Amino acid sequence: MVVELWNSLGPWGWWIIGIVLLVLELLVPGVFLIWIGAAAVVLGALSLALWDAAFWGWHVQLLLFAVLSVLFAVIGRRIYNGKRTTSDEPWLNRRGESLIGRTATLSEPIQEGRGRIRLDDTMWSVMGPDLPVGSRVRVVASSGRDLTVEPVVR
Template sequence: MIHALAEELGPWGWWLLGLVLLAAELVLPGVFLVWIGAAAIVVGALSLLLWETSFWLWQVQLLIFAALSVVSVFLGRRLLSNGNAVTDEPLLNQRGASLVGRTATLHEPVVEGRGRIRLDDTFWPVMGPDLPAGTRVRVTTSNGRDLTIEAI
């Protein structure tokens, strides 16, 4: 069945698959299908050149397509990743970490190591030594949403 389909579509089947995958990328954006579509188009180009050769069987074409898909996805992710990009706001999506060093007044006393402070418009749970409400404190560390404080 696959052999008959490969023979019927010829080398243009890979081009068709590549274009369908590129169109699917427009519908389902994620910059993933574009690399697999590019691999299909490359196999289609190779098929145009090698179609009449005896070793260019549909199994070989599928293996090359699979290998090119994996390689192109990894290279594409590396090309588009900006993990080492320098930013002017490195703590933009780390709100708790951006509060380290700030000072505040305890809104609720710290009892048994737990209390609350108000920074800007948000109440934050804090951990630290027992202190009465109204004490000025400095945020020393952040662990997710919990902040560790010390009296100043």
């Protein structure tokens, strides 16, 4: 029954599937259905030329559709991943990492490996060797909300 319906649509079946998939991509964007829809449209164009050919059965069409879908998805992924632009603010969402290399004065002593410093307008928890209040430290690493510091040697 499905094969009969498919044959009654002729080469336009692929165009219908392609357009439906492209419209679905607009409604539910995810940059995935566009490649499958494009494969269906290309297969529709091929079907217009090859519909009456003896070898152009539904099994060949489905196999070619699967191959084109995967091929287009791989090519599309490479195109989208290749367009990474460099940011003018590379540390925007990585604030702790942006503080590495900065120096500060301890606001609270480091006791048992933990203390606090003020950098800009924020108090930061720090980890490092035990030091008294007022010691100069340099940020050497960031792990989540804690900064790792070492004493600044003059």
